[in-house]
Amino acid sequence: MNEIDLSRRLGAEFIGTAFLLATVVGSGIMGERLAGGNVAIALLGNTIPTGAILVVLIMIFGPLSGAHFNPAVTVAFAARREISVRIGGLYILAQVAGGIAGMLAAHLMFEETLFQVSETARTGPAQWFAEVVATFGLVTVIFGSIKWRVEAAPYMVGLYITAAYWFTASTSFANPAVTFARSFTNTFSGIDPAHMPAFVIAQIAGALIAVTVGGWLFARA
Secondary structure (H helix, E strand, C coil): CCCCCHHHHHHHHHHHHHHHHHHHHHHHHHHHHHCCCCHHHHHHHHHHHHHHHHHHHHHHHHHHHCCCCCHHHHHHHHHCCCCCHHHHHHHHHHHHHHHHHHHHHHHHHCCCCCCCCCCCCCCCHHHHHHHHHHHHHHHHHHHHHHHHCHHHHHHHHHHHHHHHHHHCCCCCCCCHHHHHHHCCCCCCCCCCHHHHHHHHHHHHHHHHHHHHHHHHHCCCC
16 A cells, blocks of 8 residues: 555545545435434434445545545554554544535535534433444454455445444444534534534544454454
């Protein structure tokens, strides 16, 4: 991957994260509009596209940038010294910018007000712990896939997020760039900006725990 120039790697992170957010926010809007008030159906309509797009994006952009699309994943790889702090910081900027672009694109496609502030409350110890668990699981899945079946990583990540939407109390944001962008959409997938920082802290904590546990679990014999 190092032979691929940095601009293309950052472009892959920007575009990939933009499509991820367009999918998360757009499918949330579509699901809510079509569900007739049934929140479970709306959530299902939000879940399946998100897991599916992750498989596609990782397969397309993985060979370019590693397909992080997630500051928590980038922090985890930086902690393992598999990406430099400088490059990691640039990845994170591209991811956050891409997330905002994807969220705005979803608003445009569904004729929503372009700039919004979410009023959806997502807070409390149970949801914070859920974000630690969700992000720990995601990063562990990534490390395990790289260790044993790297070619299966896109499917593993997509399936994990599909499952984690439903087994975590927070619906598995597990991504600081996603969380930040979702604080500016007052639609089905939004999160109140005041509640966003605690989610981000929990996500980074989960990623760093996964680095420690994964370093032991998947260590070379």
